[in-house]
Amino acid sequence: MGRIPVTVLTGFLGSGKTTLLQRLLNEEGGRGAAVLINEFGAVGLDHLLVRPMAMPAVVLQNGCICCSVRSDLKTGLRDLVDARDRGDIPAFDRVLVETTGLADPVPIVQTLTADAMLRHQLLLANMVTTIDVLHAAGQIDSHREALRQAALADRLALTKTDLASAEEVELVRQRLGAVNPAAPVIDTHASNALWHDLLGTDASDPDRMADEARIWLSRVPADPAPVFAFWGKDASSHAMRSFAVRFEQKVDWTAFAVWLSAMVHRHGSRLLRIKGLLNVPGSPGPILLNAVQNFIHPPQHLDQWPDEDRSSRLVFIVEGLEPERVRRSLMEFVEAAQPQAAQRQGVQ
């Protein structure tokens, strides 16, 4: 049996997560979904991990399996899997985890990826963040949680677009394009097939990586110059930035991996997302990289390039790091690992 995909549904307070969840569950794809909900409106799941209050899973009328996560997300997920194995609840083909509006999604990702049993049974498929277009600008400017939720998303789901003007929606889209250039933005009000549009292609499904890469690349500017977006009131330690790094030459995978491991060690909490394709020697297709803070999805070899461009392209979303320093450090390290450069500089 393959691993069951898990979608983390997050979004700021009042941004329409529950409405979106209800719509998803009413669609064909949602029939076989199990749902974990953090019902404490003002408390993040990560704060509840110590409370021993597991709730039994129940089958709701619409067929979805719903379990309130009142204690430990890990326990909740394990209970769900165990209940399925015992036959207490129907088999499910997807788990949706709805977080509170103030939750930092990263501990949820870490919970899913750090536990050996959960890793074996479940696959972190993607993170969907709801964005209330009426309040998005203010929330992103004022609340670090809202900004992190948008920056970490694999899919951005616009809500309340029917209440906003086309110009307002477009401004929010532009804003999100700067915050998280690699995430597709879906207008949930306009969508007639929400499950397909949000979850039809999972960001981390190995069989669909080429499609996913095509989605990312369509959003990364073709301009070879690095693209920097900055927001936040000043260059404080919490200022977030997104930027792209492009290599025209092939990238030594070993050098890149060593550099990345050191970066994750020293600055993992500041590396919100890294996504991209690397053109490595000896491989007909690119290696696809997808990282959320210090969790790095297993890299995937794609059989072929998703477009004509053969350059390596990486999108970074960082918090409190200078893009130019990151870019220069990476490029110098990779350059030094080239055979001629290593010989010249005597890399030891």
Place this chain on the structure above:
Amino acid sequence: MCGACGILAGTPDWVDGAGTRDGVERLAERHKRIKLVNSLLAPAGVRLRDFGGRLVLQSATGRTRIVTDLAHVWKAADEIGRREIDPLEGRG
């Protein structure tokens, strides 16, 4: 174990990259990685050596740590080095 554990630990992991390698190529990769790692360790006065398959970190003052994987290397280097490892701070 985080995703940074790879070829140094002898486990298939992301640092290994996708795809397969034979023994000779694995060994070459291992040596190459040690050189690259040492270029980041140099500012801290720490050096990684391969003693017959066992990886040992040694500081300028003679302190040593046996390490198993890349994540462990950085952590141990922080403990015994004269400064913390930071790829943004330049290399030796």
